[in-house]
Amino acid sequence: MIEGDEPGETMSDAIRVIQLSDTHFREDDAEPEGNHSYDVDLAFEAVLGHLGDHGDHDMVVVTGDVADHGRSGQYQKAATAFSQFTIPVNVTPGNHDQAAAFVAGMGRPGVGTSRVVEAGPWAFLFVDSNAGNMVEHPSGRLVDHEDYDNRLHREGSLGEREATWVHDMCTATAAEHVFVWVHHPPANPVPLMKATDYTAEWSSLLSALPQIRGLGTGHTHIPASYEFEGRGIHVAPSFKNSFDLENETWLPPGYRTYRFETDGSVSSELHLVDHERWPRRPLGRALKSLFMGEITFEQLEAIAARRAASTD
Numbered sequence: 001m002i003e004g005d006e007p008g009e010t011m012s013d014a015i016r017v018i019q020l021s022d023t024h025f026r027e028d029d030a031e032p033e034g035n036h037s038y039d040v041d042l043a044f045e046a047v048l049g050h051l052g053d054h055g056d057h058d059m060v061v062v063t064g065d066v067a068d069h070g071r072s073g074q075y076q077k078a079a080t081a082f083s084q085f086t087i088p089v090n091v092t093p094g095n096h097d098q099a100a101a102f103v104a105g106m107g108r109p110g111v112g113t114s115r116v117v118e119a120g121p122w123a124f125l126f127v128d129s130n131a132g133n134m135v136e137h138p139s140g141r142l143v144d145h146e147d148y149d150n151r152l153h154r155e156g157s158l159g160e161r162e163a164t165w166v167h168d169m170c171t172a173t174a175a176e177h178v179f180v181w182v183h184h185p186p187a188n189p190v191p192l193m194k195a196t197d198y199t200a201e202w203s204s205l206l207s208a209l210p211q212i213r214g215l216g217t218g219h220t221h222i223p224a225s226y227e228f229e230g231r232g233i234h235v236a237p238s239f240k241n242s243f244d245l246e247n248e249t250w251l252p253p254g255y256r257t258y259r260f261e262t263d264g265s266v267s268s269e270l271h272l273v274d275h276e277r278w279p280r281r282p283l284g285r286a287l288k289s290l291f292m293g294e295i296t297f298e299q300l301e302a303i304a305a306r307r308a309a310s311t312d
């Protein structure tokens with residue numbers, strides 16, 4: 001916990017955070033985008049049960065794709081679920097979210113969309129990796145493109161405004177260490193998600209800002225931890241479906257936990273909630289080819305449709 005001021009209370013150690021990502025909540029009667037989806041309500045219940053009494057943590061963060069289609073009814077479900085945590089929840093959007101519905105839907109006591117949270121010697125920045133894909137409204141405000149698919153199918157992009165904001169916050173904070181929560185991971189080893197331009201944006205920010213100690217991300221649904229520009233990049237699993245490319249299997253839903261030490265070091269642990277409902281079945285060849293960048297989403301869908309037709 002954060003340092004206390006009660007007599008006899010010791011200075012704290014680490015800041016402890018729980019990270020969820022890609023929860024993809026949807027209305028009870030809604031079809032999942034792209035088909036293949038676990039029951040995310042059951043996945044949320046399973047994760048909450050796995051966490052048990054989590055009051056020894058300081059905060060829950062959710063790194064985007066809160067809703068499956070960015071609709072307000074989906075945020076109502078998400079906010080009701082997140083309200084079950086006994087500690088504050090802070091959320092940043094993904095490419096499945098829609099900016100206005102996201103901010104309005106996440107505004108509840110204990111659940112919010114703050115852009116900066118300071119705790120002890122740490123500043124946590126909640127960065128919007130969709131910002132560079134948004135358009136300027138005549139009022140000067142950044143809004144989503146009117147075509148939802150435009151946001152859904154784009155790679156991460158900070159754009160000059162968001163990149164400048166990261167730079168300004170790192171300079172403005174009195175905190176010694178900075179950690180970034182953001183939906184899209186830069187330099188992802190999965191060929192489908194290489195995102196060269198986005199990676200270059202982070203490369204230049206990280207080389208200018210040594211106080212950034214690492215990034216907590218989501219998006220790929222392939223949990224991982226790797227190094228980029230000397231910083232740890234951690235990718236959380238999804239509630240909708242998750243995959244292990246090394247062992248070529250599906251994975252159950254799960255979450256990550258983090259410890260942020262006073263000396264600026266960060267450790268992160270992956271937790272998967274195994275259950276017979278979510279067997280680690282082999283990854284099909286088509287899905288593997290998609291991740292390897294050998295076929296497109298459209299080609300994958302055509303293969304799935306052909307298979308469905310032949311089994312009818």
Ligand SMILES: [Fe+2]
Nearest residue numbers: 022065219238
């Ligand atoms: Fe996602």
